[in-house]
Amino acid sequence: MDIVKEVLAKQAKDLEKYKTINVEKHEEVKVDLGHLMISDPNNFDENALRDNVEQYLLNLTRENVQLLVNGIWELQTERLDEHIVAKLPKASFALPRARKLPQPKVPTKWEQFAKAKGIKKRQKDKKVWDEELGKWVATYGFQRFKAEKEKDWVLEVPQNLDPMTDMFQKKKDLKSERVAKNEIARMKNIARAQKVQVPRAGFVSEESASAKDLHVAATIAKSSTASVGKFQEKLPKEKDARGIGVRELIPGSKRKRTIDPSQExxxxxxxxxxxxxxxxxxxxxxxxxxxxREAREEREKNPIEKKRTGSKSKHAKKFSSKKPKGAMGNRKPKKGGAGRKRR
Structure with a gap:
C-alpha cells in the first residue's frame, strides 16, 4: 500500500507541471494577434498578491500567455519546411511610435541611371590575379594600397613635363582631387534628398576644364562676397557667365513679398x-x-553757500593780531632809501 501511495503522489506531482489549457476569466481579455499582444482588464486579487507576489504574477502571466497561444492555434496554419506556420491577421490595436516611420532612401544619380539603363549591381571580387606581381591582390582596402605601392615603385616622367616633376606627389594630388569630387557629389545627393538648395560650385579640374567652365568658376568666385560681387572690379571686356543669377548663387534668396495692410x-x-x-x-x-555731484556743483557756483559751509577764497586776506617786525637796522636797498634822515 505504501508503494501505491508513493506512485500516486509522484503522478499527482508530475501532473501539476502540466496545467490545463482552458483558462477562465471574470472579464474577457482583448487579444491582438497581429501584434501578439493581450490586454487583461481584470483586477488583481489583493489577498493572493499580498501572500506571495512572485507566484501570483507567475500564474497570471502563464494564464494570459496560454490565452494568446490558444488564439494563435485557432488561426489557419500550414506546413513550411517541416514547420507549422500560422498566418497572423492584421493588427487591430494602434501602437504609438517614438519616432516617425523611416522614409525610403532617395536614389542617387548613378542609381537612377543604372535603373533606367537596366544595369545590375555586381558584387565586386575581393581578390584578383595581378600578372605583373604574380600573385592575388585585394581589390580594395589597405592591402590594395600596399600592392599599388609595390607595383608603382618607379614612375616615368612624360616628355611634355619638367624632368624634375615629382610624379608620386602628382599622383597623390590627383587621388585627393578624386576624393574631394566624390565627397562633393555625396553632399549634393544628401542635399537633394532633404530638398535643400545649395549654391553652384566653381570646382574645375586643371586638365579637364573648358573655357566655359573657367568662365563660370571665375564668376562664382567673384560673387562669393558679402555684396555678391557688387563692388568687385571687372576686367576689360569681361562679361558674366550665362545662366548664373543671384538666386543660384545665394540659396533661398527670393523677391520681397508685399505685406497685407491688416497684417502690417x-x-x-x-x-x-x-x-x-x-x-x-x-x-x-x-x-x-x-x-x-549736482549738489556739489551748485555749492561751488553760489559764494554765499560757500561762506556758510566755511570754505575760503583763494584771494582772501589773512589778518593777524601780531605786530609786524621792523628791519632791525638792516638796510633794504631795493626800496631806494639811503638810510635814516638826520635833522
Whole structure:
C-alpha cells in the first residue's frame, strides 16, 4: 500500500507541471494577434498578491500567455519546411511610435541611371590575379594600397613635363582631387534628398576644364562676397557667365513679398505696445551719485553757500593780531632809501 501511495503522489506531482489549457476569466481579455499582444482588464486579487507576489504574477502571466497561444492555434496554419506556420491577421490595436516611420532612401544619380539603363549591381571580387606581381591582390582596402605601392615603385616622367616633376606627389594630388569630387557629389545627393538648395560650385579640374567652365568658376568666385560681387572690379571686356543669377548663387534668396495692410497694422500695434509696456530700469546707486555731484556743483557756483559751509577764497586776506617786525637796522636797498634822515 505504501508503494501505491508513493506512485500516486509522484503522478499527482508530475501532473501539476502540466496545467490545463482552458483558462477562465471574470472579464474577457482583448487579444491582438497581429501584434501578439493581450490586454487583461481584470483586477488583481489583493489577498493572493499580498501572500506571495512572485507566484501570483507567475500564474497570471502563464494564464494570459496560454490565452494568446490558444488564439494563435485557432488561426489557419500550414506546413513550411517541416514547420507549422500560422498566418497572423492584421493588427487591430494602434501602437504609438517614438519616432516617425523611416522614409525610403532617395536614389542617387548613378542609381537612377543604372535603373533606367537596366544595369545590375555586381558584387565586386575581393581578390584578383595581378600578372605583373604574380600573385592575388585585394581589390580594395589597405592591402590594395600596399600592392599599388609595390607595383608603382618607379614612375616615368612624360616628355611634355619638367624632368624634375615629382610624379608620386602628382599622383597623390590627383587621388585627393578624386576624393574631394566624390565627397562633393555625396553632399549634393544628401542635399537633394532633404530638398535643400545649395549654391553652384566653381570646382574645375586643371586638365579637364573648358573655357566655359573657367568662365563660370571665375564668376562664382567673384560673387562669393558679402555684396555678391557688387563692388568687385571687372576686367576689360569681361562679361558674366550665362545662366548664373543671384538666386543660384545665394540659396533661398527670393523677391520681397508685399505685406497685407491688416497684417502690417497688427505688427505696428504690437511694436507700440511692446515699447509702452517696457519699464525702465532704475539704478539707485547711480541716481544718488548724480544727485551728490549736482549738489556739489551748485555749492561751488553760489559764494554765499560757500561762506556758510566755511570754505575760503583763494584771494582772501589773512589778518593777524601780531605786530609786524621792523628791519632791525638792516638796510633794504631795493626800496631806494639811503638810510635814516638826520635833522
Amino acid at each position: 497694422k497688427s505688427q505696428q500695434i504690437e511694436v507700440v505696445q511692446r515699447i509702452l509696456n517696457k519699464r525702465p530700469k532704475i539704478d539707485v546707486d547711480k541716481a544718488v551719485q548724480i544727485q551728490k
